[in-house]
Amino acid sequence: MPRKVTIVESIHSANDQLAGENSRRLRKAGLFSVNMMASPGAGKTSLIEKTLARLTPHYSIAAIDGDVATSIDADRAAEAGAIAVQINTGGQCHIDAHMLRNALDELDLPEFDILLVENVGNLICPASFKLGTDRNVLIASIPEGDDKPYKYPAMYQDVDALLINKIDLLPYIDFDMDYFLQGVKMLNPGLVSFPVSCKTGEGIDAWIDWLEDQIKGSKTT
């Protein structure tokens, strides 16, 4: 049993080291980077599209999309105005820092202001593999249910912002927002959260404002 623990630790420590290298490389190139994580179908790609539509007039943006198969997400990001790189994880259920490093090699980093990373749709393993991005953002969605913070605590614990997507569906779904936010607060007190709807556009302004504040803040420090 101790042997197994050692193996797991060494995987994570090797990953953390590469994440640190990614972080230094991105900062040196002047990029502000965000890792977007969510369950399958929570709306990662749609949110990235909305974000690109708002930010591409002002910033040069790269998108790196992780998926077990296909390039559907990278294609959508590219159509929305980003220079997009697809990572096919070959069946692996998360992006790790090494995969991100290889994807960064495909980009002329100093050309860009912002990097949006779309992680693989999964509420478990992406929480354990740091990538070296400036911010980690989780997208929850109303149809997933209000118990998700309780059931996937690691994912809620370490993120810097929470988007609560598909709020247009609230009238049709039993979702107790107080119970949901109570779970979030327990795991990550003070976490900033944005109820949004990619469909109606509600709440997107607040998310974009926060993101631009983070970007500006990173330039002054």
Next chain:
Amino acid sequence: MPRKVTIVESIHSANDQLAGENSRRLRKAGLFSVNMMASPGAGKTSLIEKTLARLTPHYSIAAIDGDVATSIDADRAAEAGAIAVQINTGGQCHIDAHMLRNALDELDLPEFDILLVENVGNLICPASFKLGTDRNVLIASIPEGDDKPYKYPAMYQDVDALLINKIDLLPYIDFDMDYFLQGVKMLNPGLVSFPVSCKTGEGIDAWIDWLEDQIKGSKTT
């Protein structure tokens, strides 16, 4: 690189061997077993509750619920009339055959007619870890989006039945059922599928009929 492949293969072959043992053990005890897989929030637990409500008057049912944390699902299955065992995977994103074996040790198997296994909410890794159950069932849900067969093909390829849950939300969501089913057909031609709503009860009859047919079929072979 070849070394990595060898490790992966050996994990899966060890798992397959244990899955075979689970299968023989369950059949010997006269249990019909079903592995229910889905994305987080697709409605696994709600569907198991609905299934238990319909079948517990006629069958003795055990439920084994896998989760990274909490016993919310096993508690709900127990309240719905099953003898329930919770597997806490300790952060692992799927149940494997070894975990199922340990959970089976907690049950007096010959007491039961049916075993329902609720896998961890994940559309990737559960597809690679056979458990030894008689049937593998995938629960998709409308809010996840119509592109999921294309994006998570391995999960759709090997299952014996597909439940398409939350059809009550179809009027409020852009979901192209033809595009979805075209992807399913490409990956798993002839796969039986059941559009259902746990909320309204629509379609549950057809699912229960199919399940009972499978159970009866297993007794005569």
